[in-house]
Amino acid sequence: MILFSFTLGACSLFSEKENSDYVARVNTHYLEFDELNQHISKDLSEQDSTIAAKTYIQNWATDKLLLDRAKLNLPEEKQIDFRELAKKYEEQLFKKAYKDALIERELKDVIDSSDVDEYYKNNKSNFKLNEELVQLRYLQLDKKMKALKDIKRQFQRFNPEDMLSLQEKSLEFKSLSLNDSIWVRYSEVVKEFKESKGLQLDKTELFKSGYFIEIENENDLYYIFIKSILKRNEEAPIGYIRPTIEQILLNRKKINIAKKIEKEITKDATKNNEFEVY
Numbered sequence: 567m568i569l570f571s572f573t574l575g576a577c578s579l580f581s582e583k584e585n586s587d588y589v590a591r592v593n594t595h596y597l598e599f600d601e602l603n604q605h606i607s608k609d610l611s612e613q614d615s616t617i618a619a620k621t622y623i624q625n626w627a628t629d630k631l632l633l634d635r636a637k638l639n640l641p642e643e644k645q646i647d648f649r650e651l652a653k654k655y656e657e658q659l660f661k662k663a664y665k666d667a668l669i670e671r672e673l674k675d676v677i678d679s680s681d682v683d684e685y686y687k688n689n690k691s692n693f694k695l696n697e698e699l700v701q702l703r704y705l706q707l708d709k710k711m712k713a714l715k716d717i718k719r720q721f722q723r724f725n726p727e728d729m730l731s732l733q734e735k736s737l738e739f740k741s742l743s744l745n746d747s748i749w750v751r752y753s754e755v756v757k758e759f760k761e762s763k764g765l766q767l768d769k770t771e772l773f774k775s776g777y778f779i780e781i782e783n784e785n786d787l788y789y790i791f792i793k794s795i796l797k798r799n800e801e802a803p804i805g806y807i808r809p810t811i812e813q814i815l816l817n818r819k820k821i822n823i824a825k826k827i828e829k830e831i832t833k834d835a836t837k838n839n840e841f842e843v844y
Contacts, residue, residue: 767779
C-alpha cells in the first residue's frame with residue numbers, strides 16, 4: 567500500500583502538532599495517514615492514488631470546516647438541542663442493538679406451516695392481488711426433433727407418467743418449465759419470453775385457463791399451457807402470499823418477545839435492587 571506524502575501550501579499549520587502520523591489539519595482536527603490510506607483503493611496506480619488522496623483530503627477539510635463554522639455560528643440553544651438529540655439517538659442505537667440480540671437468541675426463524683394456513687384462512691379477504699397471476703408450463707424444442715407429436719400429446723395431457731417422461735427428456739429440450747403449480751406474475755412471463763426468447767405473447771391467449779398455445783419461429787417450437795389465471799383484485803392464493811404471511815408472523819413473534827424481554831428486565835432489576843420507585 568502506498569503511503570501518501572504531500573507538500574501542502576499550509577505546512578505551517580502543523581506548527582504545534584506536527585507529526586509524521588498526520589497528513590492534514592483543520593483547526594483541532596487531524597487527518598491521520600492510516601485513515602487516508604483506508605479510503606484509497608489498493609488497485610489504483612500511484613498517479614491515480616495521489617489524485618484520490620488529494621480529493622479525500624479536500625473533502626475531509628471541507629467537512630471539518632463546515633462543522634466548526636456551524637458550532638461557532640449556530641445559537642447555543644440550537645446546539646444544545648442537537649446534542650440532546652444525538653444523545654437520545656445514541657441511546658436508541660444501544661438499546662435496539664441489545665434488544666435485537668436478545669430477540670434473535672429466543673426467536674425461531676421457522677414459522678409453522680399450520681400457523682400460516684390459519685392466518686391465511688382468517689385474513690385471506692385482506693390479500694387482494696394488484697396484478698395478474700398465471701400458472702403455466704412450457705417447452706422450447708428444436709423443430710427437427712424426433713417424436714414431436716408424442717411430446718406434444720404428453721405435454722398437453724400431462725398425467726404423472728407424461729410429466730416423468732418429459733423430465734427424462736429434459737436435456738433434449740432447449741428450455742423448459744414443467745412446474746405449473748407455482749403462481750407467477752403475468753408481467754414477468756411476458757418480459758421473460760420477450761427478452762430471452764424474442765417472443766411477444768398475446769395477453770388474450772395467455773389469459774385463458776386450460777389453454778394450449780403453440781408458437782414456432784425459424785428453428786424452434788414453443789409449447790405453452792396455461793393452467794390457471796387470477797386477475798387483479800381477486801384473492802391472492804396462499805402459495806403466492808405465503809412469504810408475506812411468514813414475515814407478518816415473524817414480526818409478530820419479535821414484538822411479543824420484545825415485550826417479554828422488557829417485562830423481565832424490569833422484574834429482574836426490581837428483584838436485584840437495581841430499580842425502585844420512591
